Amino acid sequence: MTLKPPPLKNDCFALPAGVNWTPVDTALALLKERLHPVTGIETVVLAHALGRVLAEDVVAQRANPPLPNSAVDGYGFAGGLADGEHVIPLMQGRAAAGLAFEGEVSAGQAIRILTGASLPKGVDTVILEEDVTTDGQAIACRGPLKTGANARRAGEDVEADEVILTAGQKLRPADLALAAATGLSELMVRRSLRVGVLSTGDELVDSGETARPGQIFDANRPMLLSLAAQLGYTPVDLGRVEDDRAVLRARMDSAAQDVDVILTSGGASAGDEDHMSALLRESGAMQEWRIAVKPGRPLALAMWQGVPVFGLPGNPVAAFVCSLVFACPAMSVLAGGNWRAPQGFQLPAGFSKKKKPGRREYLRARIRAGQVEVFQSEGSGRISGLSWGEGLVELGDGAQEIAPGDMVTFYPYESFGL
Ligand SMILES: Nc1nc2c(c(=O)[nH]1)N[C@H]1C(S)=C(S)[C@@H](COP(=O)(O)OP(=O)(O)OC[C@H]3O[C@@H](n4cnc5c(N)ncnc54)[C@H](O)[C@@H]3O)O[C@H]1N2
Ligand code: MOO
Numbered sequence: 001m002t003l004k005p006p007p008l009k010n011d012c013f014a015l016p017a018g019v020n021w022t023p024v025d026t027a028l029a030l031l032k033e034r035l036h037p038v039t040g041i042e043t044v045v046l047a048h049a050l051g052r053v054l055a056e057d058v059v060a061q062r063a064n065p066p067l068p069n070s071a072v073d074g075y076g077f078a079g080g081l082a083d084g085e086h087v088i089p090l091m092q093g094r095a096a097a098g099l100a101f102e103g104e105v106s107a108g109q110a111i112r113i114l115t116g117a118s119l120p121k122g123v124d125t126v127i128l129e130e131d132v133t134t135d136g137q138a139i140a141c142r143g144p145l146k147t148g149a150n151a152r153r154a155g156e157d158v159e160a161d162e163v164i165l166t167a168g169q170k171l172r173p174a175d176l177a178l179a180a181a182t183g184l185s186e187l188m189v190r191r192s193l194r195v196g197v198l199s200t201g202d203e204l205v206d207s208g209e210t211a212r213p214g215q216i217f218d219a220n221r222p223m224l225l226s227l228a229a230q231l232g233y234t235p236v237d238l239g240r241v242e243d244d245r246a247v248l249r250a251r252m253d254s255a256a257q258d259v260d261v262i263l264t265s266g267g268a269s270a271g272d273e274d275h276m277s278a279l280l281r282e283s284g285a286m287q288e289w290r291i292a293v294k295p296g297r298p299l300a301l302a303m304w305q306g307v308p309v310f311g312l313p314g315n316p317v318a319a320f321v322c323s324l325v326f327a328c329p330a331m332s333v334l335a336g337g338n339w340r341a342p343q344g345f346q347l348p349a350g351f352s353k354k355k356k357p358g359r360r361e362y363l364r365a366r367i368r369a370g371q372v373e374v375f376q377s378e379g380s381g382r383i384s385g386l387s388w389g390e391g392l393v394e395l396g397d398g399a400q401e402i403a404p405g406d407m408v409t410f411y412p413y414e415s416f417g418l
Contacts, residue, residue: 003041007306009034021292023397024325024360031326035308037336038260039190046180049171051232052189053337058165061183063155067118070095072150075132076113076123077105081143089138095120110139119151126150158182168338170232170417190336195228196259197221198238198251200266200276201314206240219383220265220312220319227323228263230418233335243267245275252279256305261334263327266314269298276300276311292359292397295380296322308334315380321362321392324416332417342415344394347372349408357399364389365410372410391415 022030041055070076076095077088088110095101097116105111105122113119113126125147132139158164164178165171171187179187204218205211218240228235238255241248255262267276280302289299295318300311310327312319324342332340350371355361364375364385372393375385391412395402402408 005037005040008036008038008303008308010303010306021290021358023292027289027291027326028329031330032333032339035330035333037190038308038334039193039336041188042191043186044189045186046176046184049176049179049187049189050173052171052187052192053232053335054165054167054169054171055188055190055336056167057163058179058184058187060158060160060162060164063160064158064178064181065152065154065156068124068154069097069116069118069152070113070126070150071115071152072126072128073114074126074129074150075110075134075139075141076119076126076151077110078107078122078124080125080147080149081127081141081145083144085140085142087138087140090134090136095123124148124151168336170332170337193233193261193331193335194236194259195224195233195331196236196238196255196262197224197228198255198262198264199240200243200248200264201240202243204240204266219316220314223316223320223386224263224265224312224323227320227418228331231328231331233331238262243275245279248275248279252304252309256307259307261331262304262307262309263312263323264309265312265316265319268300268311268313280304280309280311291326293322293325294359294361295378296325299326313380316383317364317380317386320386324392324413324418325362328416328418340417342411344409344411344415346407347410349393349402349404349406350374351402352404353395353400353402355395355400355402358397360397361395362392363395365393366390367410371404372408389413 044052091105091109091111093101094112095117096114100118101111101120105120111120111123125145127141127145132141164182165175199218199221203216205215207217211217225235225237236259238251241251264276267274269277277300280300283302283304287301289301290297291299295315296313298313299322302309312322329340332338347367348371351374365372366389374393375388377385391410394409394411
């Protein structure tokens with residue numbers, strides 16, 4: 001079954017009139033409000049569900065555990081034990097996981113029972129085998145032991161018909177364990193978001209090619225393609241286009257037939273060779289977002305034949321930071337998932353920094369010895385700092401003077417879904 005959601009509106013990226021420098025929170029709120037899922041729905045078996053986005057709430061088909069059972073290897077009987085010594089006669093037979101004891105255990109008798117075995121009729125309490133001596137005919141043990149000790153109630157984990165997973169969740173190994181345990185073999189998920197990645201610029205060559213002096217290797221494309229893959233989407237390599245508007249237009253036209261969202265990098269600002277922003281502007285649905293963020297001022301958002309385009313800045317650090325902060329949550333929604341606000345951690349700074357008001361700043365950072373270290377340079381072309389880093393420090397929109405030991409907000413890369 002394939003069910004398709006309606007297309008996005010052409011003006012979904014329009015900014016409110018009169019806003020010149022859009023604060024990060026306003027930009028995020030607009031994306032959250034305007035975007036909606038663009039992917040259809042399909043049914044997949046659990047083996048193919050990892051990383052997929054749930055299309056509907058999932059209800060347990062049966063309880064976990066389905067029947068009361070033993071949490072330990074030991075001996076089962078009815079009722080607890082009073083303080084003091086006890087000798088309890090043993091019934092013949094045993095209860096094992098998957099091999100139920102069909103008889104009934106009479107009051108005052110015990111039965112050998114193994115971990116995971118359903119409790120036989122007449123058993124509600126289990127004593128650990130380590131706490132027992134036995135000659136095969138009876139067990140000797142010491143109380144007290146509460147009624148119900150070492151026994152697991154039916155449904156104590158999950159009741160049948162309980163909602164176990166909710167629409168919009170991205171499925172993780174633990175979620176698949178829960179679905180399997182509660183009797184599900186297939187799930188309704190969103191079709192995987194197809195993320196097209198395109199690099200622009202005359203100066204670029206692909207790694208592996210020969211670079212003339214003045215040419216540089218395309219770093220953004222491998223970065224953004226692998227980012228899409230790591231987020232659980234289907235990366236689509238749209239290649240690299242020189243600063244030629246006609247070629248760029250043709251590439252965008254064919255991409256729009258094939259993908260759900262396009263990430264481009266380079267040519268996003270307003271220079272002579274910034275063909276990406278010029279082309280998007282021509283298309284009519286271009287919104288040039290001047291976001292009060294560093295790095296990443298020029299972020300071009302547009303609809304190209306109904307497909308949302310994130311025109312990322314060419315500087316790799318800006319492209320990466322803008323992807324994490326803006327494209328990751330936006331793509332999550334396009335993919336049918338929840339809007340993901342990253343989970344930050346308050347940690348003491350291991351650095352000093354004086355920051356001017358007016359822009360939110362993100363620094364490449366990592367945690368060492370309980371403190372946040374930042375990369376030695378804020379240069380937007382310093383790719384080594386992205387690789388050095390394990391997350392970003394966020395400095396608020398206002399002026400800030402940070403001294404070592406002051407608390408700062410650290411977002412691990414993982415908090416953006418990576
Ligand atoms: N006069 C102004 N110049 C610049 C401004 C400005 O406001 N006024 N903003 C600067 C900022 S901030 C950024 S970020 C860049 C953004 O420019 P573009 O998005 O147009 O990007 P390009 O000019 O094409 O490239 C910038 C830089 O990044 C390198 N690059 C591009 N693509 C890749 C790639 N795939 N892999 C590796 N490196 C790439 C490119 O060679 C340039 O060095 O504009 C500033 N200028
Ligand atoms: O986007 Mo630019 O790299 O802010 O520095």
